[in-house]
Amino acid sequence: MRDSHFEYFKTIVGDNDCFNDEAHIQAYCYDATRERAYPKYVVFPHNEDEVSKILRYCNDNLISVVPRGAGSGFTGGALPVNGGVVLALEKHMNKILEIDMENMVARVEPGVINAHLQKEVESLGLFYPPDPASEQYSTIGGNVSENAGGMRAAKYGITKDFVMALRAVLPNGDIIRAGKKTIKDVAGYNIAGILIASEGTLGVITEITLKLLAKPKFSQSAMGIFPSIDSAMNAVYKTMASGVTPVAMEFLDNLSIRAVESKFHKGLPVDAGAILITEVDGSLQEDIDYQIKKIEEKFYENGAINFIKAQNSEEAENLWFARKNASQSITIYGSKKLNEDITVPRASLPKLLSKIQEVSDKYGVIIPCFGHTGDGNVHTNVIVNGGDENELKKGHQAIEEIFKITIELGGTLSGEHGIGISKAPFMKLAFNECEMNLFRSIKKAFDPNNILNPGKMAL
Amino acid sequence: MRDSHFEYFKTIVGDNDCFNDEAHIQAYCYDATRERAYPKYVVFPHNEDEVSKILRYCNDNLISVVPRGAGSGFTGGALPVNGGVVLALEKHMNKILEIDMENMVARVEPGVINAHLQKEVESLGLFYPPDPASEQYSTIGGNVSENAGGMRAAKYGITKDFVMALRAVLPNGDIIRAGKKTIKDVAGYNIAGILIASEGTLGVITEITLKLLAKPKFSQSAMGIFPSIDSAMNAVYKTMASGVTPVAMEFLDNLSIRAVESKFHKGLPVDAGAILITEVDGSLQEDIDYQIKKIEEKFYENGAINFIKAQNSEEAENLWFARKNASQSITIYGSKKLNEDITVPRASLPKLLSKIQEVSDKYGVIIPCFGHTGDGNVHTNVIVNGGDENELKKGHQAIEEIFKITIELGGTLSGEHGIGISKAPFMKLAFNECEMNLFRSIKKAFDPNNILNPGKMAL
Incomplete structure (x- = not known):
């Protein structure tokens, strides 16, 4: 039997991309959640015009469309839970269109890989x-x-702070532009602002204009070792x-330190309650020295038992090794890791971490924590034996309790991973x-037929 | 005859506030446009709950509501063009609710005056x-x-960059919260992002949480004098x-320089094509010296004929005098000033200013320009004799042409004043x-009965 939808998509993108x-x-x-949801079609558009034709057709025929980059999300944003079309943008729509040195702006297609862009702009003395x-x-x-987000958010902010x-x-095929290559633009509603973090539910982004900075000339890393979390x-x-505003202020708790040490034998302080790893940058060596000194002072004032400064890039890499390998190392504690990215106002971090310890004790699950404490963002990892139904249930109860604590402390369910399907049950x-109704009204304003990435964000 | 609406409002806010x-x-x-539009009622709510009750009632009875702060807007945002209620928030809802030193965050009611907040946080070593x-x-x-926006946007960004x-x-009386006291928050749609710059058309803001910075310890101002614009x-x-990223990088063209000089006799360089006034800040004197040196170099490389460094705060104030008095001084050229706040990518500034000169020649109107060039934002002032119908018409034609040039250069109608009624005709x-339809769909999602600040933004 002829599949007329499939035939139509082929007329748009060609036989080799459908x-x-x-x-x-x-x-x-699949995506990084390791959940699975099966699309009916996988389509690789070449440009905005093809995206528009496909969306218009799908809107008319009530076919779900899920835009997809690398599929590396942690909350199921790229999973086609209603079947339909996966619109895969990484194959053809992956070009850096312009690096405008004079205005310090980059213009890219959505499929450009983050590290490629970073490398390209750094080769020109710029910084993303x-x-x-x-x-x-x-x-x-x-x-x-x-x-x-990322490690540098403590100083530089997150993706939204760079989207100009x-x-x-739009789901009906309309092509829109939002924002300008200008620092200021207050004409019309801030459409770019609402498309950011909308998890592919409001429109398919086809081009992004990003603010760039000048690459700071100097940087230095340091590690503080603390007796307690x-x-x-x-x-x-x-x-x-x-x-002082360090670029990054990352932490590992004792469980995370031990996990990395047992896997890599780097001589980490396995009896420490926690370590903080930090980096500062600037355009003057004097500024670097000033910032590092200030951080050292503050660390010691708050009970640090040691403060190690990296004297060169190799030593810096050594200091960062523990943080960069924490995520993979903590799997030594169990076969299944339920990782979340809760975020609280920074001054609530001590309370958050002590409450997480209580949850760990209460449910008898271990919860290694590490993450971006400079912006209050903690990766909590509830570790369970995936094969044990009872333990899995306890793990999920522990997570629900951690979410409740986070909200009580004025925090958010997600600092950087989004809601998708994984956190949808916790939106309430x-x-x-009133707030959920408003989300649904906005979704309806953009996507009245609910064809774009349906079933996400508890909409 | 009894006015039942009026009676209802009095039951909510009391006889003395209605x-x-x-x-x-x-x-x-009125507002700063000097246009007039007459409300039927002026209501001074005391709190969010009263705002909610008034909006719910007005929504049910299809009465227009215009929220109002100081009424200092330049585009008619606070004008009640459909009559109805002016909801004046400056009388009672004007408290700084919290300055949270630990998280570097302020929480305020909408009626707080900007300078009061700045002063208050600076007394604590913080900075808005x-x-x-x-x-x-x-x-x-x-x-x-x-x-x-403001002068410091070149380095620090604008209001949206500080709203957490x-x-x-909402128009139906629903009370919502959007965002958190955290740097990162990606749960749900970015409602705060779309309320910002929505000119009171989507909801009445009742509380604002703002990011604060540490107050930089050092700063220095300087002026560059240039032969040509x-x-x-x-x-x-x-x-x-x-x-190098100066806090501010402001300019005055020759007409603006002459205007200030003729009014205040400060010894300004009246033969200069333009002056740039700049300020840098930082936590180290070495950093200040570095930045000023770099700016001096760049100014001379581009043809500056002089570079004057302020050696103390009095000298700095003198340098800034010209910029701060430009707006009031240029009225010497004519009785009516049609001022706009167009913004282009910075590298398009030379072209923009040369095109504005062509427009000035073509229509025979004089157009002094000054403004926030560090972020591409130019205040263009078309000066006409207000009593002369023909000249006024030429002035408006000149403005339309300037808007077209701005858009062609990738710029925006408004860098900081908004659209309101003044710029509504130029939205097209x-x-x-497609973009206008999307704006209208969003307006409808928030305000299906179009009661909130109707008649603005060409919706």
């Missing part, structure tokens, strides 16, 4: 700060759709409130009925 | 950078609704692209039908 075979369906049914852990494979389109303008296709968390917020903890 | 008398109607019928020219009287609620969270009342505009974007130059 598939419904098992290999493609398997290749585009957002550096999600997935930077080697995640795409700028995905970063914008989830509003990705977007082009996008409480002393480390106090040091974080007191340092940040002292007027964070938003009241 | 008016329909001539004095109040005259007092709340957005500094619109209206800072002495404009309110934070108004600043958020128009996304106000909002509370707001072209050399000055080249110096602006080449300085900004050189890696900047947005296509």
Whole structure:
């Protein structure tokens, strides 16, 4: 039997960029959640015009469309839970269109990989700060759709702070531009602002204009070793409130330190309650020295037992090794890791971490924590034996309790991973009925037929 | 005859905060546009709950509501063009609710005056950078609704870059919170992002959570004198692209310099093509010296004929005098000033200014320009004899042509003043039908009965 939808998509993108075979369906049914949802079609558009034609057709025929970058999201944003079309943007729409040195702006297609852009602009003396852990494979389109963060957010902010303008296709096929290559633009509603972090539910982003900075000439890293997690968390917020703004202020708790050490034998301080790893940057060596000194002071004031300064880039890399390998190392504690990215106001970090310890004790699950404490963002990892139904249930109960604590402390369910399907059940903890109704009205304003990435964000 | 609406409003806010008398109607019928539109009622709510009750009632009874701060807007945002209620927030909802030193965050009611907040946080060693020219009287609620800029935007960004969270009342009376006291928050749509700059058309903002910075310890101002406007505009974007980011980089053209000089006799360089006034700040004196040196280099490279460094705060104030008095001084050229706040990518400034000169020649109107060139924002002032119909017509034609040039150069109709009613006729130059439809769909999602600040933004 002829599949008329499939035939139509082929007329738009060509026979070699439109598939419904098992290999493609398997290749585009997953993301970093390891959940699976099967598309009916996998389509690789070449440009905005093709995206527009496909969306218009799907809107008319009520076919679901899920835009997809690298599929590296942690909450199921790229999973086609209603089947339909996966619109895969990484194959053809992956070009850096312009690096405008005079205005310090880059214009890119959504499929450009974050690290490629960083490398390209750095070769010109410029700097694109957002550096999600997935930077080697995640795409700028995905970063914008989830509003990705990264280690440098403490000083430089997150993806949204760098998006100046977007082009996008609405579910009905309309092509819109939002924002300008200008620092200021207050004409019309801030459409770019609402497309960012909308997880592909409002429009398909086809072009992104990003602000660039000048690459700072100097940087230095350091590590503080703390007797307890409480002393480390106090040091974080007191340092940040002292007027110095490190690029990054990352932490590992004792469980995370031990995990990395047992796997890599780097001589880490396995008896420490926590370590903080930090980096500062600037255009003058004097400024670097000033910042490092200030951080050292604040760390010692808050009980640090040691403060190690990297004297060169090799030593810096050594200091960062623990942080960069924490995520993979903590799998030594169990077969399944339920990782979340809760975020609280920085001054609530001590309380958050002590409450997480209580949850760990209460449910008898271990919860290694590490993350971006400079901006209050903690990666909590509830570790369970995946094969044990009872333990899995306890793990999920522990997570629900951690979410409740986070909200009580004025925090958010997600600092950088988004909601997708994984956190959709918890939206009711964070938003009241009025707020959920408003989300649904906005979704309807953009996508009245609910064809674009349906089933996400508890809409 | 009893006015049942008026009676209802009195039951909510009390007899002393609800008016329909001539004095109040005259007092709340204008803003900085000098246009007039008369409300039927002026109501002064005390809190969010009262705002909610008034909106719910007005929504049910299809009565227009216009939220108002200081009424200092330049585009008619606070004018009640459909009559109805002016909801005046400056009388009671004007409290700084919290300055959280640990998280470096302020929480305020919408009626707080910008300069009061700046002063208060600076007394604690903190810093709220957005500094619109209206800072002495404009309110934070108004600043958020128009996304106000200011001189420091070149380095620190604009109001939106400091809004972490909002509370707001929707037209149906629903109370919502959007955002958190956290740097990162990606749960749900970015409602705060779309309320900012929505000019009071989507919701009434009742509480604002703002990011604060540490107050930089050192600063220095300097002035560059240029033979031509072209050399000055080249110096602006080449300085900004050189890696140094001044707090402010403001300019005056020859007409503006002469106007200030003829009014105040300060010894300004009346033969200069343009002057640039700049300020740098930082936490180290070495950093200040480095930045000033770099700017000096770039200015001379681009043809500056002199570079004057302020050696103390009195000298700095002298340098800034010209810029701060430009707006009032240029009235010497004619009785009516049609001022706009167009913004282009910085590297397009030389072209923009040369095109404005062509427009001036073509229509025979004089157009003094000054403004925030560090972020590409130019205040263009078409000066006409207000009593002369023909000259006024030429002035408006000149403005339309300037808007077209701005859009062609990738710029925006408004860098900081908003659209309101003044720029509504020009929205079609900047947005296509798809984009206007999207704006209207969003307006409808928030305000299906079109009761909130109707008749604005060409919706």
